[in-house]
Amino acid sequence: MSTEERNSGSGRFWLVILILLVVFGALFLLGLLPRLKKDRTRDEAATTQNNAKPVVTVQPAKASPNMTSVTLPADLRSNHETFLFARVNGFVQSWTSDIGQHVRRGQVLATITTPEIDQQIAQAQANLELARTSFGRLQSVSLPGAISKQELDAGRAQYSAQQAAVRQLQAQRSFRQVIAPFDGTVTQRNVEVGTLVTGGNATGTQLFKVEQTDTLRAFVDVPQNFVPSIRRGLKAQVLVPEFPTKPFQGIVARDAEALDPQTRTLRTEVRLPNRSRQLRPGTYGQVRFDLPQTAPSVLISANALVPSGVEQKVVLVQDGKIHFQPIVVGRDFGSNLEVTQGLKGGEMLVINPGENLTEGLAVNSKQAEAPQKPAGPPPAAPRPNDPDAPRVSSPLAK
Numbered sequence: 069m070s071t072e073e074r075n076s077g078s079g080r081f082w083l084v085i086l087i088l089l090v091v092f093g094a095l096f097l098l099g100l101l102p103r104l105k106k107d108r109t110r111d112e113a114a115t116t117q118n119n120a121k122p123v124v125t126v127q128p129a130k131a132s133p134n135m136t137s138v139t140l141p142a143d144l145r146s147n148h149e150t151f152l153f154a155r156v157n158g159f160v161q162s163w164t165s166d167i168g169q170h171v172r173r174g175q176v177l178a179t180i181t182t183p184e185i186d187q188q189i190a191q192a193q194a195n196l197e198l199a200r201t202s203f204g205r206l207q208s209v210s211l212p213g214a215i216s217k218q219e220l221d222a223g224r225a226q227y228s229a230q231q232a233a234v235r236q237l238q239a240q241r242s243f244r245q246v247i248a249p250f251d252g253t254v255t256q257r258n259v260e261v262g263t264l265v266t267g268g269n270a271t272g273t274q275l276f277k278v279e280q281t282d283t284l285r286a287f288v289d290v291p292q293n294f295v296p297s298i299r300r301g302l303k304a305q306v307l308v309p310e311f312p313t314k315p316f317q318g319i320v321a322r323d324a325e326a327l328d329p330q331t332r333t334l335r336t337e338v339r340l341p342n343r344s345r346q347l348r349p350g351t352y353g354q355v356r357f358d359l360p361q362t363a364p365s366v367l368i369s370a371n372a373l374v375p376s377g378v379e380q381k382v383v384l385v386q387d388g389k390i391h392f393q394p395i396v397v398g399r400d401f402g403s404n405l406e407v408t409q410g411l412k413g414g415e416m417l418v419i420n421p422g423e424n425l426t427e428g429l430a431v432n433s434k435q436a437e438a439p440q441k442p443a444g445p446p447p448a449a450p451r452p453n454d455p456d457a458p459r460v461s462s463p464l465a466k
Contacts, residue, residue, distance in 0.1 A: 122429070124418045126385055127372065127436040131413035132365045132406060133463045136297075136399075139356045142288040142306065142338070146279035146349040148250055153274055154265040155243035158182040165276070167257050171248040177276055178246040178259055185244075189237045196230035203227040243267075252280040255349075279349055284342045286318060288355045289333035293399055297359035298323055304338045308353040315356070316340050316347065365398055366407045367463060369436075372417040373397075373405065382411075383418035383425055390418075390429040401462055 163178040165171050203223040256277035259265070266273065286306050290298055300322060305315035318340030327334050338355055340347075347353075372382050374392070384391045395410030418425070419436050 121388075121432045122424070123432045123434060124383075124385065124390075124425070125420070125436045126416040126433045127369055127419050129372075129407070129411050129413055129415045129417055130367045132361065132367045134361050136294075136359050136361065136463050137356060138294055138359060138462075139307070139354050140288045140290065142286040142353045142355040144306070144308075144347060144349060144351045144353050145285050145287065146252075146281050147283035147285055147339070148252065148280040149255075149349070150249060150278060151256075151269075151274035152177065152246055152249075152276040152278065153267075153269045154180060154246070155267045156180060156182050156185060156240060157266050158184070158244065158264075160259045160261055160263040160265060162261060163257070163259055165248075165254045165257070167254050169254050171252060171254060171278065173248055173250050175248045176245050177248055177254070180244040180246070180265060182241055182244050185237060185241045189234065189241060192230065192234045192237050196227075196234050199223075199227040199230040246275055248278055250278070250280060252278045255279045281345055281349055282341070282343050284340055284347055284349060285321070286338040286340065286353060286355055288336050288338060289328070289331065290323075290336050290357075292327060292332045292334070294357070294359055295327065295334045296362040297357075298334060298336055302357065302359075305356040306338065306340050306347075306353050307356060308347065308351055310351075311346070318355075363408065366411040366413045367401075367404050368407055368411070368417055369419060370400075370403055370405050371419050372421075374421055376423075383421040385416045385418060385431060385433050388430055388432075390425050390427060390431055392427055404463070406463075 158180040161179045161181040165175070165177045171177065203226070207220070207223075254276055256274070259275045265275065286304075298320060300320055302320040304318050304320060306318050307315050318338040321337045321339040323337065324335040368382065374381050374383060379394055380397050381392050381394045384393050393410055393415075395407045398406035398408040400406075416433065418433075425431075
């Protein structure tokens with residue numbers, strides 16, 4: 069083989085090698101460049117994300133309304149009610165009034181025969197006659213020194229004592245008639261003709277119960293946080309399950325002026341007219357008050373409260389930065405809370421604040437959306453004036 073042929077073959081070999089290197093280099097670049105571009109894009113996105121401000125959902129704090137509605141359980145009672153007992157021993161001779169009967173003040177409800185007292189009066193009258201005769205004889209003695217002044221005074225005292233004894237027994241016998249102490253209705257009768265009765269007020273020995281039902285009293289225990297708004301003359305609505313669409317109007321007549329130390333509640337009496345006698349004493353009901361605010365306050369969403377920590381606080385967005393604000397929470401209205409200190413109203417509060425928020429952190433904010441109704445049929449409406457319902461309070465719109 070000549071030198072020229074060897075040089076020609078060697079040149080083709082290196083040319084092939086060069087072509088292969090160029091091809092592999094091109095393929096390498098075709099695979100590497102997209103990867104580098106993808107990595108650069110990912111790095112830029114990561115850098116942008118790291119440098120981006122967190123987005124928080126905010127909702128404004130609102131000044132609370134001037135009125136608050138509170139519904140509390142109540143116990144309805146008669147305006148006047150009393151048990152009637154026997155004051156003398158004896159047997160029931162007759163009775164004239166049964167349950168449900170309306171009676172007038174002073175009306176005789178029953179008569180008791182009192183044979184023992186009758187005999188005691190007869191004996192006392194005989195002793196009185198003897199004392200009167202003896203005292204008359206002492207007074208008739210005109211001979212000076214025949215009787216002493218002490219004997220005359222003793223006779224006069226004995227005569228007066230017997231007079232008092234007769235009057236006492238006669239007054240006691242006057243109680244043989246059981247009379248109504250006021251206008252009202254007989255709600256209990258526990259006697260029959262011939263029943264043996266004993267004077268006294270032992271439990272279970274009452275003869276009648278009389279109640280005045282044309283006016284009723286609703287007794288309600290008002291929690292401490294509503295007490296400053298309770299005053300005499302305040303209007304209230306009395307609700308009973310039997311009349312779900314008909315509230316009865318009443319007014320606050322009085323209150324105990326002292327809280328029960330066990331329950332921290334104020335015993336309050338609401339008086340309501342009942343001339344039609346639609347309501348019955350002993351009925352369970354509810355009293356609804358519309359109470360004026362005694363101090364300015366702010367309403368916030370319950371989701372705005374920071375869940376951790378002993379101190380109650382919320383997260384505010386001020387000038388695009390996070391600020392933790394301590395607050396004092398008053399009443400709980402379920403989805404809303406009353407704030408009595410720490411807010412003035414109008415502040416933008418972060419809803420459901422996360423643990424990644426720190427003081428002074430720059431953020432972007434967006435307005436909270438109105439809650440959507442859940443899918444499916446609506447929940448059953450609560451029974452009107454449900455006796456088992458707990459006390460409920462809610463702010464009233466202005």
